[in-house]
Amino acid sequence: MRLAALDKSLDTLLLTEPDEGLLLITLNRPERANAMNTAMGEELIATFSALEAAPDAYRCVVLTGAGDRAFCAGADLKERDGMSDAAFASQHYMFERMMRALLSCPPPLLGAVNGAAYAGGLEIALSCDFCFASQAARFALTEVTRGIMPGGGGTQHLPRAIGARRAKEAIFTGEPFTAEQALAWGVVNRLCPPGHVVEEMLATASRICSNAPISVRQAKKSIDNGLQADLRTGMLFEIEAYYQLIPTEDRREGIAAYNERRPPRFKGR
Structure with missing residues (x-):
């Protein structure tokens, strides 16, 4: 890599x-x-x-x-x-x-x-x-x-x-x-x-x-940018970051792994 x-x-x-x-x-x-x-x-x-x-x-x-x-x-x-x-x-x-x-x-x-x-x-x-x-x-x-x-x-x-x-x-x-x-x-x-x-x-x-890499990167962005703003603006940034994760394969994999009782296999997609 x-x-x-x-x-x-x-x-x-x-x-x-x-x-x-x-x-x-x-x-x-x-x-x-x-x-x-x-x-x-x-x-x-x-x-x-x-x-x-x-x-x-x-x-x-x-x-x-x-x-x-x-x-x-x-x-x-x-x-x-x-x-x-x-x-x-x-x-x-x-x-x-x-x-x-x-x-x-x-x-x-x-x-x-x-x-x-x-x-x-x-x-x-x-x-x-x-x-x-x-x-x-x-x-x-x-x-x-x-x-x-x-x-x-x-x-x-x-x-x-x-x-x-x-x-x-x-x-x-x-x-x-x-x-x-x-x-x-x-x-x-x-x-x-x-x-x-x-x-x-x-x-x-x-x-x-081992966690979903896009999720971790989006969470980092949300924390770093939200701390530069007031609470309501920070929460709006958080939601925008969150919605970027909905169409990812990793989001679907996380739910599937939970229901199948197995560790997730996140690919960063």
């Missing part, structure tokens, strides 16, 4: 298919705590643009980092050292496009936060539909300690996840918070023993893959 656009060799990402319909993307710069450099940003844009162009290629995507130390430490500050203002702005615009590409992923995008998620790394995690985290993970938006501010969605996603007052404290101080706090505040859905977060997330992703 591999997309042709993803068959090229990648320098900063590792793409694998642990199961049919399931894509695992690993940020693969462990020597730099999986920090985002220009190459990683460009490769993430290319990868997620290919996924957006072929929405039925995969039923679920899991994103993690290489090793047990870091999910992603944010932008690679060594690469940024000495950059001109113009070069810095150009790179950041590329990172903005990268974040928009993550948000446009048609199937569920699930984060397996295996270690520290700092600055842009936390913003990547917040761009996922939901995340599991290692009990050893730590989280922070540290940008104000480096003379900038969150610029990859952090000031928007974090308040929506944990509330404005907690988010302001985290962003204004730049101080890290623990995995236990991330769970209590709703940044992550589950904590896993160190070394097991990818395994547990892949099990959840496989469960999602």
Whole structure:
């Protein structure tokens, strides 16, 4: 099921298919705590643009980092050292496009936060539909300690996840918070023993893959778009999304499987 656009060799990402319909993307710069450099940003844009162009290629995507130390430490500050203002702005615009590409992923995008998620790394995690985290993970938006501010969605996603007052404290101080706090505040859905977060997330992703893929994609669209509107408008969007499922083979298969007391065999049609 591999997309042709993803068959090229990648320098900063590792793409694998642990199961049919399931894509695992690993940020693969462990020597730099999986920090985002220009190459990683460009490769993430290319990868997620290919996924957006072929929405039925995969039923679920899991994103993690290489090793047990870091999910992603944010932008690679060594690469940024000495950059001109113009070069810095150009790179950041590329990172903005990268974040928009993550948000446009048609199937569920699930984060397996295996270690520290700092600055842009936390913003990547917040761009996922939901995340599991290692009990050893730590989280922070540290940008104000480096003379900038969150610029990859952090000031928007974090308040929506944990509330404005907690988010302001985290962003204004730049101080890290623990995995236990991330769970209590709703940044992550589950904590896993160190070394097991990818395994547990892949099990959840496989469960999602067993469901009707068009149904899951339509539900994701309904949630994401409805949250940007008032309740009545969101409910109208939901109904429009729902009616797209009535003529599908999968809708008929789901009913037939229930009545025949067998597991459904969804084909994404």
